[in-house]
Amino acid sequence: MPRRNADTREDIRAVAMELFAENGFEQTSLRQIAERLGITKAALYYHYPSKDELLSELARPMVDDLGAYVAHARDAGPGDAPDLLRRYLELCHRHRLLLQSVLREPAVLAKLGVLTAVLQRRLEVDRALVGSDRPTDRVRAIIAFGGLQDCVVLMGDERLETYADAAVESALRALAPPR
Amino acid sequence: MPRRNADTREDIRAVAMELFAENGFEQTSLRQIAERLGITKAALYYHYPSKDELLSELARPMVDDLGAYVAHARDAGPGDAPDLLRRYLELCHRHRLLLQSVLREPAVLAKLGVLTAVLQRRLEVDRALVGSDRPTDRVRAIIAFGGLQDCVVLMGDERLETYADAAVESALRALAPPR
């Protein structure tokens, strides 16, 4: 298998992401990554000091993006719900490859040390949007945000524009308190 | 760690489920299961011929339950949406331990050979409820069903009755076509 371009580190990230998406993180060995790249495991270790470090580098863009989103959402408040939902959908879509693969494995989340942090932030956003953390309020936020995330995962390679409006509107109805 | 009761096969399933929920399937070794049970790996193999077979046995109740649900949903149709959503929530809650752990790992779904089958059935149910598989229609079904599933996973050990009504109502609003 020929190399893709001159930047080996970038090639490694691309191939690793492919394989993680196909087989999951734990199920993918450095041997597989090296083979698909046409180099050896030892060469991988020249570029990345460990498998975990490679994982962190792959996940960092999404983690950072999510951090910025939460900061924004905290300030925005419930009035901006339509905008916040759309931004969340777009964020998920930007990072859909990661979302479809690695970020579903609990072991991976624990390894990244982001599990509790992410859940905590998610709860903050939920509370900001529905105004309380009583179970009957929380579920509305869970269905709205979780549902949008599920859309991205299940719609696969469908272009975002074909479903974005419908998804945001549906999530918005889910979020609204019962009359 | 002392044995729980006289039925070793049942003990094995219980402990395996615990550990899979804590660490994921691939990340849990037979050595860990045996240790927590207070027996050896070899004893495990007396009761289960392989790790995969153990997994299948753990997952079968949910797979069967889901099969029955889909058969029912196919006959019911869109008019029964509130009932179908509630049944789905209850189904997810019955199998929440499985849902929180094993069934999120793509490698596991592939191993069970249920990945395509489940997605296929899910699509059937979606179509039955929203009447088409156009992206703008599908997302409504995804948010409703996916959202309910997310509720069960994220609400953890919260009692179902505390949030079931609110969740079903929210999902129902998400499912409704935009006016």
Add this chain to the structure above:
DNA sequence: GTCTATAGGATGATAGAC
């Protein structure tokens, strides 16, 4: 930067005694 070679350990699974 990439290689060969290998250390050191865990894993799933099996053989055979009791």
Add this chain to the structure above:
DNA sequence: GTCTATCATCCTATAGAC
């Protein structure tokens, strides 16, 4: 039904030559 002992295989990671 459970044990000890072991196999073959795979893994992450490192050492050192080129």
